[in-house]
Amino acid sequence: MRYAVLGTGIVGRTVAARLVSLGHEVVIGTRDPESTLTRAEYADWQAGQPEVRLATFPEAARYGEVLVNATGGQASIAALTEADSAHLDGKVLIDIANPLDFSQGFPPFLDPANTDSLGELIQRSFPGLRVVKTLNTMNCQIMVDPARVPGDHNVFLSGEDPDAKKTVRELLSSFGWTEASILDLGGIETARGTEMLLPVWLRLMGSLGHADFNFHIQGAHPAP
Amino acid sequence: MRYAVLGTGIVGRTVAARLVSLGHEVVIGTRDPESTLTRAEYADWQAGQPEVRLATFPEAARYGEVLVNATGGQASIAALTEADSAHLDGKVLIDIANPLDFSQGFPPFLDPANTDSLGELIQRSFPGLRVVKTLNTMNCQIMVDPARVPGDHNVFLSGEDPDAKKTVRELLSSFGWTEASILDLGGIETARGTEMLLPVWLRLMGSLGHADFNFHIQGAHPAP
Numbered sequence: 001m002r003y004a005v006l007g008t009g010i011v012g013r014t015v016a017a018r019l020v021s022l023g024h025e026v027v028i029g030t031r032d033p034e035s036t037l038t039r040a041e042y043a044d045w046q047a048g049q050p051e052v053r054l055a056t057f058p059e060a061a062r063y064g065e066v067l068v069n070a071t072g073g074q075a076s077i078a079a080l081t082e083a084d085s086a087h088l089d090g091k092v093l094i095d096i097a098n099p100l101d102f103s104q105g106f107p108p109f110l111d112p113a114n115t116d117s118l119g120e121l122i123q124r125s126f127p128g129l130r131v132v133k134t135l136n137t138m139n140c141q142i143m144v145d146p147a148r149v150p151g152d153h154n155v156f157l158s159g160e161d162p163d164a165k166k167t168v169r170e171l172l173s174s175f176g177w178t179e180a181s182i183l184d185l186g187g188i189e190t191a192r193g194t195e196m197l198l199p200v201w202l203r204l205m206g207s208l209g210h211a212d213f214n215f216h217i218q219g220a221h222p223a224p
Numbered sequence: 225m226r227y228a229v230l231g232t233g234i235v236g237r238t239v240a241a242r243l244v245s246l247g248h249e250v251v252i253g254t255r256d257p258e259s260t261l262t263r264a265e266y267a268d269w270q271a272g273q274p275e276v277r278l279a280t281f282p283e284a285a286r287y288g289e290v291l292v293n294a295t296g297g298q299a300s301i302a303a304l305t306e307a308d309s310a311h312l313d314g315k316v317l318i319d320i321a322n323p324l325d326f327s328q329g330f331p332p333f334l335d336p337a338n339t340d341s342l343g344e345l346i347q348r349s350f351p352g353l354r355v356v357k358t359l360n361t362m363n364c365q366i367m368v369d370p371a372r373v374p375g376d377h378n379v380f381l382s383g384e385d386p387d388a389k390k391t392v393r394e395l396l397s398s399f400g401w402t403e404a405s406i407l408d409l410g411g412i413e414t415a416r417g418t419e420m421l422l423p424v425w426l427r428l429m430g431s432l433g434h435a436d437f438n439f440h441i442q443g444a445h446p447a448p
Contacts, residue, residue, distance in 0.1 A: 107416070109338045114423075153442035156424070185427045189331070193424030199338075200380070200417030203409045204441060212443050217428060218377035219437035 004029055004064025006057060006079050008036050011096065011140040012070035013045050018144035020051050022174050027053045029060025031082065061087035066094065066167065067129075073099035073118050074111070080126055089128030092164040094171070095119050095191075096135040096143065098198050107202060110195060119158055119191030132159035132168045133191035137201065139211040146176045146214075153214040154183050158190040183220060228253055228288025230281060230303050232260050235320065235364040236294035237269050242368035244275045246398050251277045253284025255306065285311035290318065290391065291353075297323035297342050298335070304350055313352030316388040318395070319343050319415075320359040320367065322422050331426060334419060343382055343415030354388035356381060357415035358396070361425065363435040370400045370438075377438040378407050382414040407444060 005016045006029040019026045030036040033054045037043050046054065061067060061083035071079045076097050080088065099118040100108040112121060119133035134157050135143045142148050146155070155177055159165055165184065172182055185193065197215065205211050229240045230253040243250045254260040257278045261267050270278065285291060285307035295303045300321050304312065323342040324332040336345060343357035358381050359367045366372050370379070379401055383389055389408065396406055409417065421439065429435050 107413070113420075114333045114337045149443040151442050153440075183428070183431065185424070185431050190424075190427045192331070193427045196337075196420040196423050199420050200409070200414075203414045203417045204407070204444070207407065207409050208441075208444055210445075213441050214443060216377075216440040216442040217432075217437050218375045218440040219373040220428070220432055221434075 001025070002063055002065045003027070003068060004060040004066075005068045005070055006060060006083065007070035007072070007097075008039075008042050008054070009070065009072070011143075012068070013042075013049075014140040014144055015068055015070055015096070016052050017049055018175065020049065026051065027055050027060045027063045029055055029057045029079075029083070031057060031079070057083040058087055064091065066092045066171075069093055069095045069097050069122070071097055073097040074101055076118060076122060077125055080122065085126060085128060088126050091129060092161075092167050093122065093126075093129045093131045094135070094168055095122055095131055095133045098136050098195055100198060107199060110198065113196060114192065117189070117191040117195045119188050119195070123160070123188045130159070130161040130164035131188055132157060132161070132164050133188065133194060134158070134168055134172070137194050137197045138214045142212070142214055144175050146181065149212055149214050151216070152181065153216040154181050154220070156190075156194045157182060157184045158186065158194060159188050183217060225249070226287055226289045227251070227292060228284040228290075229292045229294055230284060230307065231294035231296070231321075232263075232266050232278070233294065233296065235367075236292070237266070237273075238364040238368055239292055239294055239320070240276050241273055242399065244273065250275070251279050251284045251287045253279055253281045253303075253307070255281060255303070281307040282311055288315065290316045290395075293317055293319045293321050293346070295321055297321040298325055300342060300346060301349055304346065309350060309352060312350050315353060316385075316391050317346065317350075317353045317355045318359070318392055319346055319355055319357045322360050322419055324422060331423060334422065337420060338416065341413070341415040341419045343412050343419070347384065347412045354383070354385040355412055356383035356385070356388050356392045357412065357418060358382070358392055361418050361421045362438045366436070366438055368399050370405065373436055373438050375440070376405065377440040378405050378444070380414075380418045381406060381408040382410065382418060383412050407441060
């Protein structure tokens with residue numbers, strides 16, 4: 001499968017590397033590739049990932065059969081606008097971003113939140129996309145390797161399109177997520193709930209002193 | 225210990241009954257006791273719980289050595305205002321309410337949320353209280369009987385006063401919560417995170433079709 005990962009931060013790089021390791025063709029999208037390559041952290045990673053091609057947002061979006069939104073949540077709409085609707089329509093977008101706003105310091109707040117969500121905002125803004133919100137409730141190392149946290153824990157799905165969700169379930173399965181670990185919450189509106197997990201996640205990281213944890217819904221018995 | 229449980233809904237009744245079963249003296253507070261007794265649901269319960277005395281908010285608050293806020297989150301400030309600061313100062317308030325606003329239908333939104341929380345609002349409004357937010361992230365049956373959900377799962381603590389937290393830990397322990405299951409997130413500001421778990425909790429209840437589940441932080445290794 002041809003994947004376009006939008007966003008060159010640690011989340012995008014981690015997902016891109018994992019997709020390559022699974023045999024997929026991966027382009028990673030950024031606003032300005034030349035500028036991105038001047039960031040030592042990115043350049044070092046790119047040197048070790050020669051299979052991943054760095055491209056502009058529109059080039060990446062055109063290339064990808066499935067898109068992954070790993071941009072910062074406050075920059076996602078701008079990135080997708082730049083990617084161009086012509087390259088988005090009909091495609092599955094796996095939205096793993098969170099609309100955290102750190103402009104007022106720590107703790108960040110969410111914008112939007114409560115009566116809206118980034119997942120819904122993206123779906124409304126780009127109605128041709130088939131948005132599935134998932135993986136946004138954990139550290140990126142766990143996203144692509146759930147066994148990193150021993151024991152049972154969960155990943156959530158929110159989205160309107162059953163076929164898109166099926167595509168995402170298959171990808172999650174290839175990452176190591178079991179069927180029982182995937183909890184489908186319903187339509188994209190339910191992304192409000194998973195995005196609103198971030199504040200407690202950040203506090204837990206602070207009080208536990210590490211990020212190798214994940215939410216587990218004890219007592220969940222999803223329909224088979 | 226003398227407990228005052230503010231709120232006569234299912235949450236307040238469940239906590240009050242459990243406190244009585246543990247040998248505590250319990251008054252349950254309401255705005256208008258006569259009116260509360262005309263509610264068949266309440267009257268039926270009261271008939272089976274003769275040890276619990278129904279009283280006005282100020283009477284209940286004066287009586288209680290420890291207070292439990294089990295009012296609806298949108299009514300909590302009014303209830304505590306009616307209870308009178310003279311009866312609150314210096315006391316521990318266990319805040320198990322959530323500021324869910326159903327006025328626009330389902331799903332409810334939270335008010336306040338994101339940059340504030342009910343826990344903080346109560347602490348700010350009644351600085352003489354020692355507020356500990358806890359138990360607000362699960363069904364009331366599980367609050368008082370965690371073994372109802374098999375396996376490990378967690379309860380969170382937020383608050384400013386270490387002695388108040390110690391009092392609450394002892395109560396949680398008597399309910400059946402193990403030391404390892406109690407995750408202290410820090411100050412009362414962290415109540416934002418736990419209150420913001422409610423939207424996903426409500427969606428999970430919808431998708432699972434039951435409320436016998438709870439959040440478990442898999443991979444949490446709290447300091448011993």
